[in-house]
Amino acid sequence: MTMLGMPPSRPRRDPVDGPIAFTGGHHFTLQGDTGIEKLAQEATAPLSVILQVTKRCDFDCSFCSETLQMPDPTMRELDTIHGNLAGTKRVFLSGGEPLLRRDFPDIVDLYQDFIIGVPTNATRGVELAEHLAGKVAYVNIGFDGPRSIFARVRGDYDKAIRGAKAMIGYGLPVSLSAVVLRSTLHGLPYLLQIADVFDAGKLKLILPLRKGNALGLDEREFIGLEEARDVFDRLTELRATHDWRPAVRMTPWTESTEGHMVVVEPNGLAQAWPVYDRSNLFLPLGNLLKEPITTIWERYPYKANHLAKYLGASIQTADRPVV
Numbered sequence: 001m002t003m004l005g006m007p008p009s010r011p012r013r014d015p016v017d018g019p020i021a022f023t024g025g026h027h028f029t030l031q032g033d034t035g036i037e038k039l040a041q042e043a044t045a046p047l048s049v050i051l052q053v054t055k056r057c058d059f060d061c062s063f064c065s066e067t068l069q070m071p072d073p074t075m076r077e078l079d080t081i082h083g084n085l086a087g088t089k090r091v092f093l094s095g096g097e098p099l100l101r102r103d104f105p106d107i108v109d110l111y112q113d114f115i116i117g118v119p120t121n122a123t124r125g126v127e128l129a130e131h132l133a134g135k136v137a138y139v140n141i142g143f144d145g146p147r148s149i150f151a152r153v154r155g156d157y158d159k160a161i162r163g164a165k166a167m168i169g170y171g172l173p174v175s176l177s178a179v180v181l182r183s184t185l186h187g188l189p190y191l192l193q194i195a196d197v198f199d200a201g202k203l204k205l206i207l208p209l210r211k212g213n214a215l216g217l218d219e220r221e222f223i224g225l226e227e228a229r230d231v232f233d234r235l236t237e238l239r240a241t242h243d244w245r246p247a248v249r250m251t252p253w254t255e256s257t258e259g260h261m262v263v264v265e266p267n268g269l270a271q272a273w274p275v276y277d278r279s280n281l282f283l284p285l286g287n288l289l290k291e292p293i294t295t296i297w298e299r300y301p302y303k304a305n306h307l308a309k310y311l312g313a314s315i316q317t318a319d320r321p322v323v
Helices: 036-042 075-084 104-110 125-132 147-153 157-169 182-197 212-216 225-242 293-298 303-310
Strands: 020-023 027-030 048-052 090-094 115-120 138-142 174-179 202-206 247-251 261-264 269-273 283-287
Touching: 036 303, 075 104, 090 104, 104 125, 125 157, 138 157, 147 157, 147 182, 157 174, 174 182, 182 202, 182 225, 225 247, 261 303, 283 293
Parallel strands: 048 090, 048 261, 090 115, 115 138, 138 174, 174 202, 202 247
Antiparallel strands: 020 027, 261 269, 269 283
């Protein structure tokens, strides 16, 4: 029984649509033997879109790439974007820190015909968990390690813990994500144990990109793919040894993951991210305040990378190496 007897959160959208199914609260899976290249040719819209409902944040993470500010979109603009996203299966209502918007529950209500994911630092989880329960497929909490690591690279550990506990208490499925720096590697086993205590569906490891605050990181903080593979292998061995339950995933920045995200900024501009030869790592595609996602998708050059990433074909898992 969850807090106040509320049922676990579930997406309203039918989780099965053609060859792709949304399963386990966190994942898309491919049904049958249709290949990703063929799916990319046939798809008319992205599988998943990241919509920044604000650029504001109450943390100042040492690795953050989103440091340029712009005005929040109005509810009318978000309604226009909502209509123009028809054909997309999942929308991450993201930031900045999306829960800083006092009207965030209204935004969640507006997007109920999509599978909704919420990336968050959980600092306003105590205030908003009740309003998200039953409406959000899952929340992805940025969490980089135990208290000393978290405080150094991200912010207020105890506030984030309280928020995460509130979300879990209201039955919201949770995953954790961490940006992996050389100086935080020693904390990863403790982080996986925290994820296990939270009953998180997965722990996602992300390598930093040189943008925003990360431009100020010491060069030594960036680890290469070979070292990342070794770190991942040791962590999955510990997972098996201690019977920790969360899945462990790692997204490497390689040719197969370039441009895989479609990020919509608060001004409606849809961009492919990360595109390595662009100074800001963004490739502009069009504006969702002016045209539908189906039109923007036609000019998107990373369709196969997009589908491969969100179907788990280009990330490292316990049985799939970095490629």
